[in-house]
Amino acid sequence: MKINTKIAAVILMVFGLGSCVQAQQTETRTPGHFTKVHSGGSWEVILTEGNKEEIRIEAKGVSLDKVKTEIDGDVLEVGLVRGSYNNVKLKFYITYRELEGVRCSGSGEMEVTSPVEASEFYIGLSGSGDIIMNTLEARELEASISGSAEIKIKGGSVDEAEIKQSGSGDFLAENLAIGELNVSKSGSGDTEVGDLGEISVRSSGSGDIIYSGSPRMGEVRVSGSSSIRKR
Incomplete structure (x- = not known):
C-alpha cells in the first residue's frame, strides 16, 4: 500500500512538472x-x-x-x-x-519598435526570418542578408550605407534617405530605398534595385536580369 502511494505521488509530480512546462x-x-x-x-x-x-x-x-x-x-x-x-x-x-x-539567424522575427539614433548601426539577417525597424538615423549603416530573410526599415536617413545580399532576401526601406549607397548582391532579392545622393552597385542574378531621387551613379556592374531603376 505504501509502495502504491509513493508511485502515485511520483506520477502526479511528473505530470505536474509537464503541465508547468506546457503552460x-x-x-x-x-x-x-x-x-x-x-x-x-x-x-x-x-x-x-x-x-x-x-x-x-x-x-x-x-x-x-x-x-x-x-x-x-x-x-x-x-x-x-x-x-x-x-x-x-x-x-x-x-x-x-x-x-x-x-542580428537574427533562423526563422524568428525581430522588431525594433522605437526610433533608433546611432553613429554606426549594423543589421545582420540569415535564414528565413524578418527584422523590422522603426525609423533609423545614423552616420553609417551596414546590412547583410542571406537566404530568404527580409529587412524592413520604416524610414529615417543615413549618410552612408553598405548593403550585402545573397539569395532571395529583400531589403525594403523605401522611405530611408541615403547619402551614399553601396550595394553588393547576388540572387533574386530586391533592394528598395528612398532618396539617394549617390549609388554604386555590383549585382548578379535577378534582384532589382529601386530608388527615389536623382543620384550620381558611381561604379555599376550588373549581370543577369537585375535592374536599377527610379521609383
Missing part, C-alpha cells in the same frame, strides 16, 4: 549593459528603448532554466541552451538604453 511561464531578467542583440532560432524578439536594460521572457513548452540570456562583450544573446526541443514558443521583450546593432 505559459514568464520571467523578468536584468542582464547588464549591452548595445547589440543577437537572436538565433524561431522565436519572436521585440525591442523597445527605455531607461533600463531588462528582458521579459514568455515561454511555453520549455522550462525557463533552458532559456538563455547572456552577454558577450556588448552583445546580448537570447535563445535556448543546446538541446533537443519540440513545440517551443518563446517571446523576448527587451528594453535597451542604447542600440548599435541587431
Whole structure:
C-alpha cells in the first residue's frame, strides 16, 4: 500500500512538472549593459528603448532554466541552451538604453519598435526570418542578408550605407534617405530605398534595385536580369 502511494505521488509530480512546462511561464531578467542583440532560432524578439536594460521572457513548452540570456562583450544573446526541443514558443521583450546593432539567424522575427539614433548601426539577417525597424538615423549603416530573410526599415536617413545580399532576401526601406549607397548582391532579392545622393552597385542574378531621387551613379556592374531603376 505504501509502495502504491509513493508511485502515485511520483506520477502526479511528473505530470505536474509537464503541465508547468506546457503552460505559459514568464520571467523578468536584468542582464547588464549591452548595445547589440543577437537572436538565433524561431522565436519572436521585440525591442523597445527605455531607461533600463531588462528582458521579459514568455515561454511555453520549455522550462525557463533552458532559456538563455547572456552577454558577450556588448552583445546580448537570447535563445535556448543546446538541446533537443519540440513545440517551443518563446517571446523576448527587451528594453535597451542604447542600440548599435541587431542580428537574427533562423526563422524568428525581430522588431525594433522605437526610433533608433546611432553613429554606426549594423543589421545582420540569415535564414528565413524578418527584422523590422522603426525609423533609423545614423552616420553609417551596414546590412547583410542571406537566404530568404527580409529587412524592413520604416524610414529615417543615413549618410552612408553598405548593403550585402545573397539569395532571395529583400531589403525594403523605401522611405530611408541615403547619402551614399553601396550595394553588393547576388540572387533574386530586391533592394528598395528612398532618396539617394549617390549609388554604386555590383549585382548578379535577378534582384532589382529601386530608388527615389536623382543620384550620381558611381561604379555599376550588373549581370543577369537585375535592374536599377527610379521609383
